[in-house]
Amino acid sequence: xxxxxxxxxxxxxxxxxxxxxxxxxxxxxxxxxxxxxxxxxxxxxxxxxxxxxxxxxxxxxxxxxxxxxxxxxxxxxxxxxxxxxxxxxxxxxxxxxxxxxxxxxxxxxxxxxxxxxxxxxxxxxxxxxxxxxxxxxxxxxxxxxxxxxxxxxxxxxxxxxxxxxxxxxxxxxxxxxxxxxxxxxxxxxxxxxxxxxxxxxxxxxxxxxxxxxxxxxxxxxxxxxxxxxxxxxxxxxxxxxxxxxxxxxxxxxxxxxxxxxxxxxxxxxxxxxxxxxxxxxxxxxxxxxxxxxxxxxxxxxxxxxxxxxxxxxxxxxxxxxxxxxxxxxxxxxxxxxxxxxxxxxxxxxxxxxxxxxxxxxxxxxxxxxxxxxxxxxxxxxxxxxxxxxxxxxxxxxxxxxxxxxxxxxxxxxxxxxxxxxxxxxxxxxxxxxxxxxxxxxxxxxxxxxxxxxxxxxxxxxxxxxxxxxxxxxxxxxxxxxxxxxxxxxxxxxxxxxxxxxxxxxxxxxxxxxxxxxxxxxx
Amino acid sequence: xxxxxxxxxxxxxxxxxxxxxxxxxxxxxxxxxxxxxxxxxxxxxxxxxxxxxxxxxxxxxxxxxxxxxxxxxxxxxxxxxxxxxxxxxxxxxxxxxxxxxxxxxxxxxxxxxxxxxxxxxxxxxxxxxxxxxxxxxxxxxxxxxxxxxxxxxxxxxxxxxxxxxxxxxxxxxxxxxxxxx
Numbered sequence: 001x002x003x004x005x006x007x008x009x010x011x012x013x014x015x016x017x018x019x020x021x022x023x024x025x026x027x028x029x030x031x032x033x034x035x036x037x038x039x040x041x042x043x044x045x046x047x048x049x050x051x052x053x054x055x056x057x058x059x060x061x062x063x064x065x066x067x068x069x070x071x072x073x074x075x076x077x078x079x080x081x082x083x084x085x086x087x088x089x090x091x092x093x094x095x096x097x098x099x100x101x102x103x104x105x106x107x108x109x110x111x112x113x114x115x116x117x118x119x120x121x122x123x124x125x126x127x128x129x130x131x132x133x134x135x136x137x138x139x140x141x142x143x144x145x146x147x148x149x150x151x152x153x154x155x156x157x158x159x160x161x162x163x164x165x166x167x168x169x170x171x172x173x174x175x176x177x178x179x180x181x182x183x184x185x186x187x188x189x190x191x192x193x194x195x196x197x198x199x200x201x202x203x204x205x206x207x208x209x210x211x212x213x214x215x216x217x218x219x220x221x222x223x224x225x226x227x228x229x230x231x232x233x234x235x236x237x238x239x240x241x242x243x244x245x246x247x248x249x250x251x252x253x254x255x256x257x258x259x260x261x262x263x264x265x266x267x268x269x270x271x272x273x274x275x276x277x278x279x280x281x282x283x284x285x286x287x288x289x290x291x292x293x294x295x296x297x298x299x300x301x302x303x304x305x306x307x308x309x310x311x312x313x314x315x316x317x318x319x320x321x322x323x324x325x326x327x328x329x330x331x332x333x334x335x336x337x338x339x340x341x342x343x344x345x346x347x348x349x350x351x352x353x354x355x356x357x358x359x360x361x362x363x364x365x366x367x368x369x370x371x372x373x374x375x376x377x378x379x380x381x382x383x384x385x386x387x388x389x390x391x392x393x394x395x396x397x398x399x400x401x402x403x404x405x406x407x408x409x410x411x412x413x414x415x416x417x418x419x420x421x422x423x424x425x426x427x428x429x430x431x432x433x434x435x436x437x438x439x440x441x442x443x444x445x446x447x448x449x450x451x452x453x454x455x456x457x458x459x460x461x462x463x464x465x466x467x468x469x470x471x472x473x474x475x476x477x478x479x480x481x482x483x484x485x486x487x488x489x490x491x492x493x494x495x496x497x498x499x500x501x502x503x504x505x506x507x508x509x510x511x512x513x514x515x516x517x518x519x520x521x522x
Numbered sequence: 523x524x525x526x527x528x529x530x531x532x533x534x535x536x537x538x539x540x541x542x543x544x545x546x547x548x549x550x551x552x553x554x555x556x557x558x559x560x561x562x563x564x565x566x567x568x569x570x571x572x573x574x575x576x577x578x579x580x581x582x583x584x585x586x587x588x589x590x591x592x593x594x595x596x597x598x599x600x601x602x603x604x605x606x607x608x609x610x611x612x613x614x615x616x617x618x619x620x621x622x623x624x625x626x627x628x629x630x631x632x633x634x635x636x637x638x639x640x641x642x643x644x645x646x647x648x649x650x651x652x653x654x655x656x657x658x659x660x661x662x663x664x665x666x667x668x669x670x671x672x673x674x675x676x677x678x679x680x681x682x683x684x685x686x687x688x689x690x691x692x693x694x695x696x697x698x699x700x701x702x703x
Contacts, residue, residue, distance in 0.1 A: 050682075051681070051682035051683055051684050051685075052681070052682060053669075054665060054669050155695060156695060157689075157694045157695050158693075158694065158695060158696065158697040161695065161697050161700055162697065162700065165700045165703075193688075193690075194684075194687060194688030194689075194690045195688045195689040195690045195694040196683050196684050196688035196689070197683055197688070197689065198683070198684070204684035205684070205688070314699045315523060315525060315678065316697060317523070317524075317678070317680075317693065317697075319679065319680075320680075320683075320689040320692070320693055320694040321688075321689050321694035321695070352679065352681075353668055353674055353677050353679035354665065354668050354669040356668075357664050357665075357667075357668035357669075358664050358665075358668075363660075365583045365584060365660055366582075366583070366585070366644060367585055369584070370584050370585050370586055373584075373586070373668070373677065374586060374588075374677065376677045376678055376679060377526070377677065377678025377679065378678075439700065439703050440703035
C-alpha cells in the first residue's frame with residue numbers, strides 16, 4: 001500500500017473516507033492520481049463489527065462534542081447528538097441501511113417546479129437528471145445496487161410482508177424490497193445477504209456495500225491511494241494567492257501534523273465540512289474558506305423524517321433480516337394538492353430492543369410506554385424520508401465558547417422544521433397509520449425523528465457564486481483547488497436517501513478533477 | 523412461525539425475615555432481599571431504605587410485570603457503587619428521596635415505596651418529573667434495563683445473529699397469519 005510524504009505537494013488530499021471521500025479517492029487512484037485520504041476515525045470491518053446496538057454505537061459513532069438549538073425535538077431529547085453518523089474508514093457507509101435511490105427528474109429543479117416557497121432558500125441544482133444518468137449507472141454498478149443492472153432484489157422479510165400487505169390494501173402501486181446496495185447474490189467478490197439484521201451496526205457478512213471495505217481497498221490496490229487513519233483535520237491552509245496548500249491534522253496521539261497538497265477535497269459530512277471551512281479562517285478569508293457568499297454552514301437539511309411502529313395481535317419478529325428492505329414510492333411525487341410540496345418515501349425499518357427503548361418515544365415512561373415495549377416482537381415498522389425545505393437559518397455555526405480536544409471551536413447545529421416539513425410529516429404519519437391499520441394493527445405509534453443520519457446542504461452547489469459555496473463540479477467558487485465532495489454540496493435534498501447521489505457526484509467530480517489536473521488548470 | 527419461549531424461572535436462594543415493602547422486598551440493615559428470596563443485594567453507601575425507594579421508582583417508570591425486581595435493582599446497585607466515590611450523587615439521592623417521601627406522606631400518608639396502589643405512586647412521580655433523581659433513574663433505565671441481555675428473551679428479542687448464520691434459515695420470512703387479516 002502506498003505511503004506518501006507529508007511534504008509531497010503533488011497529492012490530492014481528501015478529508016473523509018465515506019460515500020463522497022472514499023469513492024472519490026478510489027476513482028482518482030484508478031486514474032493514476034496520487035491521493036491521500038485522511039480519516040478522523042479508525043478502521044473497522046466485518047471482522048470486528050458487533051451485533052449489539054450500544055456496543056456498536058460506542059465502536060463506530062461520531063461522538064465528539066456538539067451542541068444543538070432550534071425547535072426540533074432532537075435538540076431536547078438528544079441535545080449533544082444532532083446526528084447519528086460514523087467516525088471510521090468508510091464513514092457513514094458503515095452504518096447506512098443500503099437504500100440507493102436516484103433523485104426523480106423534477107427534484108433537480110425544485111424552484112422551477114415548486115415555485116417560490118415562503119421562508120426557504122430554495123434553488124435549482126445547476127445540474128440535471130440527464131447529465132447524472134450515466135453517473136448513477138456507474139455508481140449502481142460499483143455498489144451492486146439491486147433492481148438495477150439486472151440485479152435481482154432481496155426476498156422480503158416478515159417486516160416487509162406486513163408492509164406489502166398494507167400497501168396493497170391502501171391501493172399503492174409502487175412497492176418492492178428496495179433498490180438496496182446489499183447483494184442478493186454474490187457480487188464483486190462479496191457474499192449474498194444472510195438476513196442477519198444489524199445493518200446499522202456494520203454488515204458482518206460484507207454483503208452490504210460500504211466505501212470502507214469496498215471502495216477504499218480498490219483504491220489502495222492501485223498503489224496510488226493512502227488512507228491515513230486517526231487523522232482529524234483541524235485546518236486547511238492557503239498561500240498568498242489564495243490557493244490551498246495543505247492541511248493540518250491531529251494524529252492518533254493528538255500531535256499536529258501538516259500534509260501538503262495540490263488539491264484539497266472536503267468530505268467530512270455536512271456538520272464537520274462547514275465547521276472545517278469556518279475554522280480555517282485567515283486574515284485573507286476572515287469568514288472562513290470559500291465563504292464569500294456567506295453560505296458556508298447555512299441551509300442545513302436533514303430530510304423530513306419520522307417513523308411509524310405498529311403493534312399486531314400476532315408476532316412479527318420484524319428485526320429478523322435486513323433492517324431496511326422495503327419501499328413504497330407512491331407518495332414521493334410532487335402533488336401540492338396534499339397541502340405541501342415535494343414528497344416522501346415509506347421504507348421498512350426495524351430497531352433492536354435497546355434502540356427501540358431509546359427512540360420509540362424519547363422521555364416517555366409509565367404503563368403506556370411499557371405496554372408498547374412488551375409487544376416489541378409483535379411490531380412492524382417503517383421510516384419516513386421526505387424532502388425538507390432548505391432554510392438559511394438552519395445552520396452549522398462555530399460555538400462561541402466550547403472547544404474540542406485540539407482547541408478548535410465545536411459546531412452547533414440549529415434546526416427548526418419548515419411548515420412544509422410539518423405538513424408532510426403529518427401526512428406521512430396519517431398514511432402509514434392507515435397502512436398498518438388496514439392489516440389489523442391494534443396500536444400505531446408515531447415516532448419523532450431520530451438524530452440525523454442524512455446531513456445535507458451546508459456547502460451548497462449553485463449556478464452563481466453569490467448563492468452558494470461550490471459550482472456544478474463541487475469546486476469552490478473562491479478557491480479553484482478546493483472541492484466539496486460530500487452531501488454538504490447538495491442544493492436541495494430530494495425525497496431519496498442521499499448516498500447513491502453522493503457516490504455518483506464523487507465519480508463525476510473525479511473525472512473533472514483529473515481533467516483539471518492534466519490541463520494544469522489546478 | 524418460529525416462536526420464542528419467553529418464560530424463565532428464578533432461582534431461590536435463602537430465607538430471612540425483616541421489614542416488607544410494597545414490592546415485597548425485605549429490608550435488613552443495608553441489605554435488600556428480593557421477593558421469594560430469589561435475590562439479595564447490599565447497599566452500603568445509599569442505604570437499603572433509599573435503594574428500595576429507587577427500585578420501586580424504577581419499576582413504576584418502566585413497569586413490566588414479567589420482570590423480577592432484580593433487573594431494576596441491578597441499575598440501582600450501580601448507583602450504590604457510584605455513590606461510594608461521588609459525594610454529590612450520594613447527597614442528591616438522599617435529598618431527593620426525602621422530598622419524594624414527604625410529598626407521598628402529605629398526599630397519601632405513607633412513604634412513597636410503602637404506598638400500595640400504583641396509581642397513587644405514579645401520581646407522586648408525575649409531580650416529580652423535573653427532579654434530577656427522576657431524570658437520572660429514567661434515563662439510566664433506558665440502557666440499564668433494556669440493554670440487559672438477560673431481559674431480551676422476555677421481550678422476544680434474540681440479539682446477536684451473525685454467529686448463527688443470520689435468519690436466512692431461521693425465520694426471517696416465516697410470518698404465517700397475514701392472509702387471515
